[in-house]
Amino acid sequence: xxxxxxxxxxxxxxxxxxxxxxxxxxxxxxxxxxxxxxxxxxxxxxxxxxxxxxxxxxxxxxxxxxxxxxxxxxxxxxxxxxxxxxxxxxxxxxxxxxxxxxxxxxxxxxxxxxxxxxxxxxxxxxxxxxxxxxxxxxxxxxxxxxxxxxxxxxxxxxxxxxxxxxxxxxxxxxxxxxxxxxxxxxxxxxxxxxxxxxxxxxxxxxxxxxxxxxxxxxxxxxxxxxxxxxxxxxxxxxxxxxxxxxxxxxxxxxxxxxxxxx
Numbered sequence: 235x236x237x238x239x240x241x242x243x244x245x246x247x248x249x250x251x252x253x254x255x256x257x258x259x260x261x262x263x264x265x266x267x268x269x270x271x272x273x274x275x276x277x278x279x280x281x282x283x284x285x286x287x288x289x290x291x292x293x294x295x296x297x298x299x300x301x302x303x304x305x306x307x308x309x310x311x312x313x314x315x316x317x318x319x320x321x322x323x324x325x326x327x328x329x330x331x332x333x334x335x336x337x338x339x340x341x342x343x344x345x346x347x348x349x350x351x352x353x354x355x356x357x358x359x360x361x362x363x364x365x366x367x368x369x370x371x372x373x374x375x376x377x378x379x380x381x382x383x384x385x386x387x388x389x390x391x392x393x394x395x396x397x398x399x400x401x402x403x404x405x406x407x408x409x410x411x412x413x414x415x416x417x418x419x420x421x422x423x424x425x426x427x428x429x430x431x432x433x434x435x436x437x438x439x440x441x442x443x444x445x446x447x448x449x450x451x452x453x454x455x456x457x458x459x460x461x462x463x464x465x466x467x468x469x470x471x472x473x474x475x476x477x478x479x480x481x482x483x484x485x486x487x488x489x490x491x492x493x494x495x496x
Contacts, residue, residue: 239467243268246319251329253280255427259453270294302355325363327356332393352396408473416472423479425451446481
């Protein structure tokens with residue numbers, strides 16, 4: 235059956251930033267599709283909360299507190315996952331954050347911190363997990379980038395640059411890790427989560443007005459795309475960018491408002 239290609243039965247998935255928002259949505263979607271989960275988050279209680287919800291869906295879950303910017307902690311996380319489950323089939327590099335600040339108010343320290351949090355962390359995790367996947371001769375990596383990576387990132391210069399780097403890293407990994415590991419990237423638009431709500435709330439109407447499908451995204455919207463890319467349904471897909479954004483295009487006044495420029 236064609237729908238069986240979307241199942242993750244018997245597979246093990248690591249999701250970073252799984253404690254809330256998009257990461258939590260992806261973890262729960264994967265569990266519903268049959269995967270066991272390694273729920274990674276910098277906040278232990280949030281990782282465990284997601285893991286507990288995964289278990290209520292009948293799947294195994296391991297909660298790990300890990301700073302994905304630290305290669306030592308990431309190596310330890312991968313070793314723990316492998317010891318618990320014996321194999322790793324899927325990695326979702328979701329952890330990251332943004333900073334609404336115009337170019338002239340962005341310090342070098344803030345610039346470098348955001349690159350490490352969004353880009354370097356994706357490199358560290360991908361490299362650590364790819365070692366395991368190459369031994370297995372199979373695996374799928376899904377990176378979470380942003381629509382800000384392909385447009386003028388007004389008011390979010392460091393974040394946009396970091397996510398553009400994630401796009402480039404995705405394409406390079408797809409070539410270097412083929413044919414055994416597929417690597418793809420999701421570029422979400424505005425997604426409503428508990429973390430983004432305080433920022434998106436004041437400009438929600440403008441975002442909706444500028445979106446052809448006339449609504450804000452949900453974690454489930456991104457999770458469905460991640461499920462496709464993680465499953466065998468996308469066996470002939472690698473090195474690709476998937477824009478999941480309701481059709482929205484650049485709205486500079488909105489991002490300027492978020493950065494406090496208006």
